[in-house]
Amino acid sequence: MSRTSGSPRVAVVASLGLASLLAATACSAPGTSTAEGGSGTAATSASGDMSCGTEDVTLSAYVETGFPLSAALFEEFTKQHPNVTFDVREDQFAVITQNAPRVLADNPPDLMRLPQVSELAADGLLYDLDAAAETFGWDEWPASQLEQMRVDDDGRRGNGPLYAMGLNFSMTGVFYNKELADQIGMTQPPATLAELDEVLQRAKDAGITPIAQFNGGATGGFAFPLQGLMASYGDPSEINAWTFQQPGARIDTPDNVKAAEHLQRWVENGYFADDVNSLDYSMMMSRFLEGKSLFMFNGDWESGNLDKQMPGKVGFFLVPPLEEGGQVGAMSAPLTYGISARAEHPECAAFFLDWVATDDQARTIAVEVGGSHPMGPADAFMPEVGEDTVTAQTLAAGATIGEANGSMEFIANATGAIYAKSWTPNLQKLVAGEQDGAGLLTAVQADYEREIGR
Amino acid sequence: MVQAPTTGTPGRRRAVEEPATSTEARRRAIRARRLRHGWVGLGLVVPAAAAYAMFVLRPLALTVQYSFYDWNGVTSSTWVGLGNYARLAENPEMLGSIVNALELIVYFSFVPVALGLLTAATIRKLAASRLALVSRTVLFLPQVIPLVAAGIMWTWLLASDGLVNQVLRAVGLGSVTRAWLGDTSTALPAVGVIGAWVALGLCMLLFLSGMTKIDPSLYEAARIDGAGPVREFFAVTLPSVRQEIGVAVTVTVISALAAFDIVYISTQGGPANSTLVPGLEIYYLGFFSRDVGQASALAVVFMLLVLAIVLPIQRLTREGD
Numbered sequence: 039m040s041r042t043s044g045s046p047r048v049a050v051v052a053s054l055g056l057a058s059l060l061a062a063t064a065c066s067a068p069g070t071s072t073a074e075g076g077s078g079t080a081a082t083s084a085s086g087d088m089s090c091g092t093e094d095v096t097l098s099a100y101v102e103t104g105f106p107l108s109a110a111l112f113e114e115f116t117k118q119h120p121n122v123t124f125d126v127r128e129d130q131f132a133v134i135t136q137n138a139p140r141v142l143a144d145n146p147p148d149l150m151r152l153p154q155v156s157e158l159a160a161d162g163l164l165y166d167l168d169a170a171a172e173t174f175g176w177d178e179w180p181a182s183q184l185e186q187m188r189v190d191d192d193g194r195r196g197n198g199p200l201y202a203m204g205l206n207f208s209m210t211g212v213f214y215n216k217e218l219a220d221q222i223g224m225t226q227p228p229a230t231l232a233e234l235d236e237v238l239q240r241a242k243d244a245g246i247t248p249i250a251q252f253n254g255g256a257t258g259g260f261a262f263p264l265q266g267l268m269a270s271y272g273d274p275s276e277i278n279a280w281t282f283q284q285p286g287a288r289i290d291t292p293d294n295v296k297a298a299e300h301l302q303r304w305v306e307n308g309y310f311a312d313d314v315n316s317l318d319y320s321m322m323m324s325r326f327l328e329g330k331s332l333f334m335f336n337g338d339w340e341s342g343n344l345d346k347q348m349p350g351k352v353g354f355f356l357v358p359p360l361e362e363g364g365q366v367g368a369m370s371a372p373l374t375y376g377i378s379a380r381a382e383h384p385e386c387a388a389f390f391l392d393w394v395a396t397d398d399q400a401r402t403i404a405v406e407v408g409g410s411h412p413m414g415p416a417d418a419f420m421p422e423v424g425e426d427t428v429t430a431q432t433l434a435a436g437a438t439i440g441e442a443n444g445s446m447e448f449i450a451n452a453t454g455a456i457y458a459k460s461w462t463p464n465l466q467k468l469v470a471g472e473q474d475g476a477g478l479l480t481a482v483q484a485d486y487e488r489e490i491g492r
Numbered sequence: 493m494v495q496a497p498t499t500g501t502p503g504r505r506r507a508v509e510e511p512a513t514s515t516e517a518r519r520r521a522i523r524a525r526r527l528r529h530g531w532v533g534l535g536l537v538v539p540a541a542a543a544y545a546m547f548v549l550r551p552l553a554l555t556v557q558y559s560f561y562d563w564n565g566v567t568s569s570t571w572v573g574l575g576n577y578a579r580l581a582e583n584p585e586m587l588g589s590i591v592n593a594l595e596l597i598v599y600f601s602f603v604p605v606a607l608g609l610l611t612a613a614t615i616r617k618l619a620a621s622r623l624a625l626v627s628r629t630v631l632f633l634p635q636v637i638p639l640v641a642a643g644i645m646w647t648w649l650l651a652s653d654g655l656v657n658q659v660l661r662a663v664g665l666g667s668v669t670r671a672w673l674g675d676t677s678t679a680l681p682a683v684g685v686i687g688a689w690v691a692l693g694l695c696m697l698l699f700l701s702g703m704t705k706i707d708p709s710l711y712e713a714a715r716i717d718g719a720g721p722v723r724e725f726f727a728v729t730l731p732s733v734r735q736e737i738g739v740a741v742t743v744t745v746i747s748a749l750a751a752f753d754i755v756y757i758s759t760q761g762g763p764a765n766s767t768l769v770p771g772l773e774i775y776y777l778g779f780f781s782r783d784v785g786q787a788s789a790l791a792v793v794f795m796l797l798v799l800a801i802v803l804p805i806q807r808l809t810r811e812g813d
Contacts, residue, residue, distance in 0.1 A: 068558055068784075069569040136779035139566040157782065161567045254674055255760035313652035315763040316674025455781035466763035470676045489781070
């Protein structure tokens with residue numbers, strides 16, 4: 039009997055011993071310095087010839103599934119440069135976000151759809167595009183297009199070397215259903231926030247769901263209206279300073295608190311569908327496409343889709359200012375693509391990124407397939423777009439924002455986890471009545487400091 | 493004790509039959525044979541043990557090691573000692589996830605075990621009729637469906653215009669309808685319902701097989717003593733399936749504590765962290781915050797907690813033997 043009771047003890051000791059032995063083989067502190075790894079393939083930044091050459095090249099690309107823009111661009115590029123082919127791997131954006139550092143380090147793609155770049159750049163995982171910017175003259179484009187992708191030595195965005203490029207840049211605002219708008223007598227987009235409030239109330243009184251905004255799961259879509267309101271109440275550049283982690287920047291400023299309280303009033307007045315905390319993005323889209331809600335806070339990446347599914351029936355406007363003609367702003371972000379610091383063909387990939395912004399055919403694809411404004415100089419070629427389309431309206435709104443200098447990075451991109459772990463739960467609490475506008479911003483500010491303070 | 497002459501190993505017995513030239517030589521021969529047997533045994537164990545060590549023990553040991561570092565998973569790391577554990581103790585979000593997991597035990601374990609006992613006892617009464625077969629199959633079906641599919645299906649059922657609310661409206665309970673997974677007060681119970689629905693089939697099948705082993709004469713005796721169906725259930729059925737209950741409780745408690753798939757699909761921990769469970773929190777810490785050390789610390793603490801809950805359950809059911 040003593041043997042049977044003894045043997046498990048022996049087994050436990052043996053397995054613990056074995057485990058510690060195995061752990062001991064990896065006993066040095068986990069992780070490696072990527073700086074060392076990078077120098078092994080230092081050829082990446084040395085050669086300087088920013089082209090794809092004439093020999094056969096296969097660019098490896100890691101892109102977001104469900105968005106046809108990259109595939110269309112790859113096809114056109116191969117047509118124009120037959121020596122270049124693409125080896126494409128696709129994943130959902132959430133998967134790309136989670137795996138970005140490991141993929142860039144272990145399985146370096148030449149082109150990759152990137153989440154927020156500051157941590158990746160600070161870890162030395164991304165190819166420095168400054169040389170390419172100089173060669174191709176990207177420096178002469180409107181600076182606001184590229185500043186979100188510049189990261190300084192401290193991992194702060196806004197300044198420093200360029201670590202990524204956009205395939206185009208998106209715009210957010212408010213889409214509305216023209217038929218429902220007619221029903222409540224809204225003949226043109228509201229010019230002030232007060233007018234918007236009034237329209238919302240009229241829709242509610244008419245039994246129409248004013249807004250069905252996604253806010254469920256780990257993606258709090260209420261950040262869209264919140265940031266739009268922030269830009270109406272305050273200065274977009276101050277919001278950017280916070281998102282770019284500039285020293286001393288705060289999100290709980292008096293102006294932003296007013297914006298959050300405005301959002302809280304919308305919740306309390308019942309302007310949102312009552313199940314927003316369980317709505318995901320696709321449910322929001324299907325409700326809007328089925329004509330079940332008047333407004334939707336979303337971005338121009340849906341313009342092409344809306345033009346196809348509800349032709350002529352959708353309008354777009356920017357979140358209106360406090361007073362007519364006042365300050366407007368919008369979240370506007372490049373569709374970010376980067377090159378791994380260890381990529382095999384970084385020059386060719388950089389050449390591709392320049393081609394996307396400068397080739398007429400590529401710019402046409404960026405607008406028609408992507409629905410958003412192409413990157414590049416302000417006076418560059420633009421394809422013709424039908425006047426009645428949402429695409430035309432979002433492109434026009436993009437120009438307005440450009441003139442007003444109101445472009446903002448998404449507040450959810452301030453740090454890697456701030457969206458899922460801070461904005462989302464706090465916005466969900468706001469909807470549930472467990473949090474007020476001021477408390478929301480205080481909580482997010484505290485989480486933000488905890489995260490960047492480390 | 494191992495050295496006792498009554499070990500009865502083949503080597504020992506043959507050694508006794510051999511002419512004993514000297515006790516020393518005999519002892520040496522015995523040791524040589526034991527060693528030979530030992531090597532064969534070891535050779536058979538090595539492949540499995542190596543795989544186990546590589547894919548279970550090593551990750552386990554590494555998790556413990558990582559929990560002492562501040563590490564983003566890629567670049568170099570910093571030793572922080574017990575810092576991650578200290579932060580764990582003062583973070584309401586991580587502690588809240590543990591509380592949620594404990595609450596899920598009620599739905600994932602107690603409810604299906606109780607319902608499983610009830611349905612199994614009922615089905616046993618139906619004996620081999622077609623109804624018994626159909627209900628057994630129907631109740632076991634959720635066990636076959638992938639958890640992800642179950643999660644998606646239930647998010648539709650529990651949506652504000654889903655079947656659950658449609659039924660409630662049809663019977664005049666329109667006032668209680670809501671987005672069950674989108675309300676901070678009902679989201680966790682709603683997730684629990686999904687888990688209970690999945691686990692019920694397994695519990696029922698376990699109990700049913702346990703009940704078939706019960707000697708029918710026991711029921712006969714109970715009936716002669718004047719026991720009704722309720723008394724019969726508590727006096728005969730329940731004590732006889734004690735072991736199966738132990739297995740069912742252990743398995744379902746672990747599934748409650750380790751819940752990930754159902755929660756991830758149905759609520760992703762929302763709204764407002766009301767359904768955040770440790771599995772999900774570890775995932776967020778590791779992949780969104782890129783804080784591998786903190787994620788590992790939570791994983792280690794949580795593993796100890798699971799052991800602290802499951803081991804007593806094991807002991808309870810074993811003591812009854």
